[in-house]
Amino acid sequence: MRALTWHGKHDVRVDTVDDPEILNPRDAIIKVTSTAICGSDLHLYDGYIPTMQAGDILGHEFMGEVVETGPKSTLKKGQRVVVPFTIACGSCYHCGKHQYSACDNANPADNQDIAQTLYGQPMSGLFGYSHMTGGYAGGQAEYVRVPFSDVGPIVIPDGIDDDKVLFLSDIxxxxxxxxxxxxxxxxxxxxxxxxxxxxxxxxxxxxxxxxxxxxxxxxxxxxxxxxxxxxxxxxxxxxxxxxxxxxxxxxxxxxxxxxxxxxxxxxxxxxxxxxxxxxxxxxxxxxxxxxxxxxxxxxxxxxxxxxxxxxxxxxxxxxxxxxxxxxxxxxxGQTHVQHYLPGLLAAIMEGKIDTTFLISHRMALSEAPEGYKIFHDHQNDVTKVVLKPGLDRVAA
Known part of the structure; x- marks a missing residue:
């Protein structure tokens, strides 16, 4: 598949990488239909966040269609879902308190020492945001593996455009x-x-x-x-x-x-x-x-x-x-996204919250490096860049 990868300060590239696979019974594979560049992605772009490695797949704001599920996933193939940028198990002490961004189990053990050294305790896993937060591949890609898919993603009803609900993932x-x-x-x-x-x-x-x-x-x-x-x-x-x-x-x-x-x-x-x-x-x-x-x-x-x-x-x-x-x-603190999703989705469907005003640019995934550059250099004119992997599929 094609995915946006980090190679150093101000150096991001669309590369061909291995397709994601089901690794855990609670996993799901999502075909990404929309993914956005977040302001905090620019901290990665500027080289401020430690423990990034060349080839890491970026992106933590994304949604798409379920194409494969593990045997313990509660999702079904064909469903459209928005995926929280915070990864949470749903059953640890902190998840029990709805403090999902403090999950004890989502950050793999071999990465927890990094965060513990810097912050005293490890934080939850995050998509596409350094090995300190788990080293998970992000969603600025054609496909992404979603761990704990029975806890995080929220199913989007038919007939609602991606643009209206994409930002439930984070911002x-x-x-x-x-x-x-x-x-x-x-x-x-x-x-x-x-x-x-x-x-x-x-x-x-x-x-x-x-x-x-x-x-x-x-x-x-x-x-x-x-x-x-x-x-x-x-x-x-x-x-x-x-x-x-x-x-x-x-x-x-x-x-x-x-x-x-x-x-x-x-x-x-x-x-x-x-x-x-x-x-x-x-x-x-x-x-x-x-x-x-x-x-x-x-x-x-x-x-x-x-x-x-x-x-x-x-x-x-x-x-x-x-x-x-x-x-x-x-x-x-990082956002306890899973806690807020049902209420905010309802508010969007009732017309109480508008999100589409924010989108200034829609680009193909192949244009992602240019999307990062213009978002970084022209923040008066660029409020939000949404990447559409499907535009590349159509062009192909």
Whole structure:
């Protein structure tokens, strides 16, 4: 089959690789019909995430048709399914608490030591996202093996286009969980750093959860325009000082809840961010963490900070004093996708949540390297790239 493979920083290629096979009775094989490039894939593209190996198949946002099942899979051939990017067994201690991204059994034992060394404990397995998270082949491919297929995938009813449900695989549940972690109450003012795909779903979710005001912060005009369409007030951090503007907009109190949807590659010519960039360039640091610092400083006393954004390593200049003295709460983590799927699918079918607005580009799988490049280099114009392996099949 053909699949997109990682070969180093800014080097991804569509190669011919072995077809996936059933390895476990709970496995299923999916023929991919749609797969997307995620903002966190760009961290792999930029070389920030450790334990990648040449030839690894990328992609963790995908859906498709079931073509083969193991004897203990609950799926049936011909079903259309969306597959969560988090891989979970469904029966361990954490899965029992619906903490699927903390599953104890999905990350193979020979990879768990990597994460345990870095983070104290291993996380769940993830599709297409380094050997630290299991080394699983991803879904930017014609076919993919799905472990624990009796737990993860959700069956999509006939007649619903892929575009409407594809983002159930990751970014929609991630935005929803982020808003839920912010403990939004009716009447709240919520500030969202970053109007990429996750940030935009945070904006939608915050309003659905009862926020009175959402303030969206970014510097890409088109992304700010998309946030405004959902009713958000917008701040361009290149045109105004974010902290001062937030204080003015909230009468000096600060937002009730702040959501960091930016992560380890924060933009902006801020003193701390420039210093972080120097440390990254000289291999003395890993992450540029301006946005989470700013969220903590801006949040009101007694407020809540939610961090769906991806961070990879140790950070310094963390405003721990402000965090403690202001009595803030911080909640974060990879998304427990399986927990949210039924409710979010119902919301899409009822017309309460729109996802299709996000797609700016549809490309064949063979065009994936160009898709990565344009998403990386033109983030004002490219909000989401969806790859269609079927376009290559038709061309062939």
């Amino acid at each position: 929609l549940p991630t935005g929803w969980q982020a808003a839920e972690f912010a403990q939004i109450e009716p009447g709240d003012t919520v500030a969202v750093w970053g109007c990429g795909p996750v940030g935009l779903f945070c904006v939608q979710s915050a309003f659905l959860m009862g926020a009175e005001r959402v303030i969206a912060i970014d510097h890409f005009p088109r992304r700010l325009e998309l946030a405004a369409k959902f009713g958000a007030e917008t701040l361009n951090f290149e045109e105004s000082k974010t902290y001062e503007a937030l204080m003015q907009m909230t009468g000096g109190i600060g937002p009730d809840a702040c959501i960091d949807a930016v992560g380890l590659e924060a933009h902006g010519l801020f003193v701390d961010n420039v210093w972080d960039q120097i440390k990254v360039s000289t291999f003395t640091g890993t992450d540029r963490t301006h946005s989470i610092r700013q969220a903590i400083i801006a949040c009101r006393k007694g407020g809540r900070v939610s961090m769906p954004a991806v961070y990879g390593g140790f950070v310094d200049k963390f405003p721990l004093g402000a965090f403690m003295e202001k009595g803030l709460t911080l909640k974060t």
